Amino acid sequence: MFYAKINKMNSNKFLALTFVFAISTGMYAQKVNPNKELIVLKTKNTSAVYAINSDSMVYLYYYGKRLSNTADFVRYDGPPVGPIISAYSGKKFTEPALFAVHSNGLLSTELKYLSHNIKASGDTIETVNVLLKDKLLPFYITVYFKVFYNEDIIQTWCTYSNNEPGTVTLKKFASASIPVLSEKYFLTKFYGSWFGEMKMEDVELKQGITSIESKQGVRTSHTFNPSFIVSLNQPATETTGELIGGTLAWSGSWKLSFEKDAEGKLNIICGINEFASEYPLKPGDEFSTAPLLFTYSSEGKGLMSRNFHSWARKYGIQDGNQLRPVVLNSWEGNFFEFDEKKVIAMIQDAATMGVEMFVLDDGWFGSNKYQRDNDAMGLGDWDVNKKRFPKGLDKTIEEAKKQNIKFGIWVEAEMVNEKSEVYEKHPDWVLKENGRPQYAERNNYVLDLTNPQVQKYVFESVSKVIVQNNYISYVKWDCNSPVTNPYAPYLQANEQQQFWVKYIQSFYKICDSLIKTHPNITFQVCASGGGRVDYGSLQYFHEFWASDNTDALQRIYIQNGTSHFFPAISMAAHVAPVPNGITQRITPLKYRFDVSMSGRLGIELLPSTLKPEELIFAKEAVRTYKNIRPIVQFGNLYRLVSPYQSSLASLMYVTDNKDKSVVFVYQTQRMFGDFYPNIKLQGLHPDKQYKVNEINVDSSSKKSFNDIESVYSGEFLMSQGLNAGYWGKQGVLSVNLMSEFASAVFLLEEVK
Numbered sequence: 001m002f003y004a005k006i007n008k009m010n011s012n013k014f015l016a017l018t019f020v021f022a023i024s025t026g027m028y029a030q031k032v033n034p035n036k037e038l039i040v041l042k043t044k045n046t047s048a049v050y051a052i053n054s055d056s057m058v059y060l061y062y063y064g065k066r067l068s069n070t071a072d073f074v075r076y077d078g079p080p081v082g083p084i085i086s087a088y089s090g091k092k093f094t095e096p097a098l099f100a101v102h103s104n105g106l107l108s109t110e111l112k113y114l115s116h117n118i119k120a121s122g123d124t125i126e127t128v129n130v131l132l133k134d135k136l137l138p139f140y141i142t143v144y145f146k147v148f149y150n151e152d153i154i155q156t157w158c159t160y161s162n163n164e165p166g167t168v169t170l171k172k173f174a175s176a177s178i179p180v181l182s183e184k185y186f187l188t189k190f191y192g193s194w195f196g197e198m199k200m201e202d203v204e205l206k207q208g209i210t211s212i213e214s215k216q217g218v219r220t221s222h223t224f225n226p227s228f229i230v231s232l233n234q235p236a237t238e239t240t241g242e243l244i245g246g247t248l249a250w251s252g253s254w255k256l257s258f259e260k261d262a263e264g265k266l267n268i269i270c271g272i273n274e275f276a277s278e279y280p281l282k283p284g285d286e287f288s289t290a291p292l293l294f295t296y297s298s299e300g301k302g303l304m305s306r307n308f309h310s311w312a313r314k315y316g317i318q319d320g321n322q323l324r325p326v327v328l329n330s331w332e333g334n335f336f337e338f339d340e341k342k343v344i345a346m347i348q349d350a351a352t353m354g355v356e357m358f359v360l361d362d363g364w365f366g367s368n369k370y371q372r373d374n375d376a377m378g379l380g381d382w383d384v385n386k387k388r389f390p391k392g393l394d395k396t397i398e399e400a401k402k403q404n405i406k407f408g409i410w411v412e413a414e415m416v417n418e419k420s421e422v423y424e425k426h427p428d429w430v431l432k433e434n435g436r437p438q439y440a441e442r443n444n445y446v447l448d449l450t451n452p453q454v455q456k457y458v459f460e461s462v463s464k465v466i467v468q469n470n471y472i473s474y475v476k477w478d479c480n481s482p483v484t485n486p487y488a489p490y491l492q493a494n495e496q497q498q499f500w501v502k503y504i505q506s507f508y509k510i511c512d513s514l515i516k517t518h519p520n521i522t523f524q525v526c527a528s529g530g531g532r533v534d535y536g537s538l539q540y541f542h543e544f545w546a547s548d549n550t551d552a553l554q555r556i557y558i559q560n561g562t563s564h565f566f567p568a569i570s571m572a573a574h575v576a577p578v579p580n581g582i583t584q585r586i587t588p589l590k591y592r593f594d595v596s597m598s599g600r601l602g603i604e605l606l607p608s609t610l611k612p613e614e615l616i617f618a619k620e621a622v623r624t625y626k627n628i629r630p631i632v633q634f635g636n637l638y639r640l641v642s643p644y645q646s647s648l649a650s651l652m653y654v655t656d657n658k659d660k661s662v663v664f665v666y667q668t669q670r671m672f673g674d675f676y677p678n679i680k681l682q683g684l685h686p687d688k689q690y691k692v693n694e695i696n697v698d699s700s701s702k703k704s705f706n707d708i709e710s711v712y713s714g715e716f717l718m719s720q721g722l723n724a725g726y727w728g729k730q731g732v733l734s735v736n737l738m739s740e741f742a743s744a745v746f747l748l749e750e751v752k
């Protein structure tokens with residue numbers, strides 16, 4: 001249900017479903033007025049009020065702060081904000097969610113309400129289905145809302161069903177349209193590139209359409225992330241302002257459009273990108289769209305993020321209630337320069353540092369003919385690289401067992417090199433436009449996942465890696481090329497436009513089989529860094545690699561942007577070597593740890609390159625992280641000062657019962673003349689007393705907070721705050737972070 005699918009549906013089943021909907025309408029609807037029946041979605045803090053109008057269509061009247069009583073909407077005769085879903089209708093010329101060419105050639109769709117149904121699953125989740133039909137033709141749309149009461153999150157998607165005598169072609173098939181009415185609208189976009197993901201930009205939406213999209217097929221989120229914030233009336237801050245935040249759960253090409261129409265209304269349309277992707281529905285076929293997750297906040301972006309995070313930990317990612325291990329990943333320490341001896345030494349060093357999981361990245365595999373010596377060969381051949389590991393991985397894994405450290409492995413199963421045995425045997429398994437040059441990004445050809453034989457190969461390859469090396473407990477799933485040469489040999493010529501959707505459906509199918517077959521494996525999704533950071537992937541994965549950029553300074557920005565929708569527990573953040581491979585920047589080891597410790601901590605360097613004092617610090621930092629890990633990974637995030645606003649950036653996590661908190665403060669680049677107001681903490685209990693300690697100190701830290709009895713009330717810490725931009729002597733709640741790349745971490749513990 002969570003991913004798009006095409007299903008054959010016979011018409012009897014369809015009629016039966018309609019009947020069930022009709023019956024259930026009577027059971028659940030608040031029939032106050034026959035002309036204005038309401039459908040109300042309620043969460044702890046929000047309400048959405050839809051009403052069935054006298055023209056038999058369903059409209060949104062209200063979405064915002066929770067209303068205690070919605071009955072007045074029955075009598076209210078003002079205009080609605082907009083339809084529950086917008087279809088191109090022949091009288092409305094703004095961007096629709098649905099544009100279908102019907103079997104008789106009609107280009108318009110005019111919808112009417114048939115029925116709705118509300119189903120509770122447990123105490124806190126309700127699914128509302130609203131069945132609509134074209135007024136003339138047997139073409140149906142069911143709009144679904146899954147309402148997560150405690151988290152204030154609504155998941156919406158729809159199915160388009162064709163019961164016409166001939167094929168209906170979906171030219172545009174978005175998941176949702178959310179109509180909004182306010183005086184002004186401000187869009188926060190999340191954009192970037194490889195090495196620079198999740199930058200943020202705020203723009204006022206003026207009349208016309210603003211769209212952001214990906215056409216890359218498998219890179220969902222490098223250029224733009226499929227997430228948005230629309231602030232109403234004025235730009236929202238972290239703590240103030242009304243907004244709607246949303247994120248599309250789809251790992252392929254997508255599009256989000258924001259159209260301010262002539263009446264000043266905004267229509268937000270989110271879904272799979274229709275570019276080069278029209279979809280034919282034969283009689284009896286049904287198409288389910290990708291889910292959109294959205295929330296409303298009247299208290300700014302911080303609350304919005306916390307809504308998404310608590311939803312994600314519970315429903316959106318794999319095992320969101322289980323702490324993640326500290327990882328040592330081999331990539332940036334070795335790249336392709338390693339052998340068994342070096343890896344074994346890394347495992348031993350990792351264990352000494354207190355690391356819990358060693359991940360062997362790219363380069364460990366190949367075939368007899370093509371060993372993976374570099375990125376131009378071996379991809380697709382999933383035997384162990386005999387040059388590096390002459391007797392297989394057994395000895396390496398034995399060492400991991402001996403050191404009591406878990407073992408993870410890298411795969412890139414959706415792609416192959418031209419120099420691979422699998423490609424030589426099956427040249428028709430890759431996307432290929434006969435007669436045109438074959439493009440390869442990073443020497444990769446993209447496999448035709450629409451082909452069931454290829455799906456089997458991918459599943460079996462990864463399964464084999466896991467089973468043959470039966471100690472593996474973590475798989476990093478990489479994907480280093482966008483879709484190039486978009487022609488799937490398995491599909492017919494007239495089916496090629498369906499490729500984009502079918503590829504992602506197949507990817508999800510493979511992931512689903514893998515997590516079911518190997519339920520104890522932790523899966524990381526990666527696509528040249530942050531190319532696939534979306535809740536479509538994350539339903540099968542535990543975490544993502546936020547960026548290939550591991551420069552601590554830039555990570556502050558990337559992680560800040562990413563944190564708007566994705567929780568710390570899912571955000572892998574690794575301490576890398578200096579000078580940084582990409583930026584050449586040299587930052588202190590403490591700074592790198594302090595930045596990584598605000599996410600899922602990992603290390604990605606050769607421990608043997610650390611100086612003895614650095615090794616001691618790293619070991620202690622890992623120990624410190626384990627202590628604060630539950631606060632970071634399960635806690636509630638407050639972004640205190642944005643790196644975009646001040647060179648002194650800060651964030652904190654607070655436990656649910658507000659007994660513990662961790663505060664991170666980072667100096668980015670202070671310019672002379674920059675002065676900093678106190679950082680006021682958030683989310684604490686005003687009446688609780690907290691002991692404040694600086695933790696993760698190194699020789700450069702002054703340990704000012706440890707030297708004195710620093711116990712303060714939550715109220716004091718939230719109103720007076722701490723001063724981190726203090727030139728003078730450090731003292732009570734004052735710490736000098738005035739120099740570039742200075743940082744501090746504070747642990748707050750309730751004193752009872």
Ligand code: DGJ
Nearest residue numbers: 331361362526528529548
């Ligand atoms: C891209 C990933 O983002 C990196 O972390 C690393 O796994 C390389 N691929 C390996 O080729």
